[in-house]
Amino acid sequence: MRQAGAVSPGNVPVCYYGPGGRVPASLERRVRAAEVLLRCAACGLAVLAAALLGADRQTRVFFSIEKVARYTDMQSLVILVIANGVAACYSLIQCARCLVSIVRGGVLPLSRPLAWAIFSCDQVMAYIVISAVAAAMEAALIGKYGQPEFQWMKTCHLYKRFCAQAGGGVACAIAASANMVGVALLSAFNLFRLYGGGKAGATSGK
């Protein structure tokens, strides 16, 4: 049986991972595969969101005055592009780490400091991306429907293509943030089970 817990001398009981343990190696492999998939999907979606928003541009002429709508006109979209860019780079690095870890093998090779670092970064990234998405959605809704009480007129009827592409970008960012939340949950699982020893940890040590 493969043992992931610390080897304890004498009669000190040990909690095992492995085919006979409560968290079998096959489940461990599935968790790892899910992590890689989620991180890859988050990376791809974040890149797509940033690309759609970054390349979004529409020119219109009003009474011989040319006006260009860009994502840089709206601070929340700029923040969303930056947040997605950072999330994509981070997910790519983490994806590579996961793949190296899988190739090298080992059922639970995470040390506590590394698990803490990954968990903290994942949590921060998830909250950053979700906050950026929420802020962008608020601005997008004002652009779409306006806020007449404050004389903030809707602008999407003037820049339809721009708004449609921005909507696609925000949708991709929402999907990316959902993946980041999944990743954050998985890394919480990977970290905090290192502190376990409850019901699930009580397994046969033979």
Place this chain on the structure above:
Amino acid sequence: MRQAGAVSPGNVPVCYYGPGGRVPASLERRVRAAEVLLRCAACGLAVLAAALLGADRQTRVFFSIEKVARYTDMQSLVILVIANGVAACYSLIQCARCLVSIVRGGVLPLSRPLAWAIFSCDQVMAYIVISAVAAAMEAALIGKYGQPEFQWMKTCHLYKRFCAQAGGGVACAIAASANMVGVALLSAFNLFRLYGGGKAGATSGK
């Protein structure tokens, strides 16, 4: 020693919580106390945020036309008030549960289904409150600085008192959401250590 893990017959090793364990009862009590404090603080701050925003109102007269600014004029503030109201009620209920659990005693009385339910609700609440705060901050920033590219004029110089009170409400909501994030992390810890059995779980079973 008080045992939180499953009682296993014969020579099956058990992971213990307690004074001699890896997660001693004193630490367990501190975690519980921190959870109660965080939940109470989240409840208080969410109530304060909702009250500040809900009671926010300023009347101004422009060219003999009376205009009233209310939080209902801005959808994101309405959502923030609702989110904080729900978060306050939820935190109050959870706080009561924690206190009952402490009074009744027991080092780790959480069952897996209950821990999963609490963890899921805490995560959802944290993400909802953070999203609501981010959306409200975006609207508040547009109100404060405007968005000239879309002819969205700043309005805070017209309704200074309204904006100051709304800012206070948003600040309280930010503090409440920080507490909700802390609570979500604690409940992740409480859930996933039930799945543990790694290094930390290998403790003396005497």
